[in-house]
Amino acid sequence: MTTLLPGYFISFEGIDGAGKSTHIDSFAKLLKERHPDRDVVMTREPGGTQLGEQLRALLLDAPMNIETEALLMFAARREHIAQVIEPALMSGKIVISDRFTDASFAYQGGGRGLSLERLNDLECWVQGRPDGSLLQPNLTFLFDLPGSVAEARRSRVRAPDKFEKMDLDFFEKVRQEYLRRAKADPRRFYLVDATRTTDVIWNDLESLEIKL
Numbered sequence: 001m002t003t004l005l006p007g008y009f010i011s012f013e014g015i016d017g018a019g020k021s022t023h024i025d026s027f028a029k030l031l032k033e034r035h036p037d038r039d040v041v042m043t044r045e046p047g048g049t050q051l052g053e054q055l056r057a058l059l060l061d062a063p064m065n066i067e068t069e070a071l072l073m074f075a076a077r078r079e080h081i082a083q084v085i086e087p088a089l090m091s092g093k094i095v096i097s098d099r100f101t102d103a104s105f106a107y108q109g110g111g112r113g114l115s116l117e118r119l120n121d122l123e124c125w126v127q128g129r130p131d132g133s134l135l136q137p138n139l140t141f142l143f144d145l146p147g148s149v150a151e152a153r154r155s156r157v158r159a160p161d162k163f164e165k166m167d168l169d170f171f172e173k174v175r176q177e178y179l180r181r182a183k184a185d186p187r188r189f190y191l192v193d194a195t196r197t198t199d200v201i202w203n204d205l206e207s208l209e210i211k212l
Helices: 020-034 050-061 066-090 101-111 116-127 147-154 168-184 198-206
Strands: 008-014 040-044 094-098 139-144 189-193
Touching (some): 020 094, 066 094, 066 101, 066 116, 101 116, 101 168, 147 168, 189 198
Parallel strands (some): 008 139, 139 189
């Protein structure tokens, strides 16, 4: 069960190279224009807080045990929820996050092979609310494309972090776990065909009517 809070929570998800970061700022600007009476909070995971950003630097570059990695991801998320996401939602703001818990299931679960049961336990612990509900985004955009296409795109950008250096098999597993999550919760997910051109994708996003 997910509790409806006064604000509205949107997450952008997808494997590295899918193009979600290309559209997230423009989408935030679009929502500000359409809802001038609502504040829009932009954030990201791992990160979003001073502690979260410090953990991000470790998570993206330092080698570590897979369970340590998952625990640090959820530790950063707990701080993120407590300090940024929940206060903003309680005050009626729109929160847009570049990744949230679906990424942990996709990367640490699908890609790394960590038990989904353990990730479920962490999700319930970290995102559980006093009424027994679970804090989740109201809407999740999943930018989906084959791992081979994403790999070609990643090779043209900045120096890769430790995840971006992983092989094609890893990213195909990440993709499949994302798709499993989307299939399990179709009302929350909006699947974006990220093989299309930037302009076509943007036209798709711009045409959506989101009831806040």
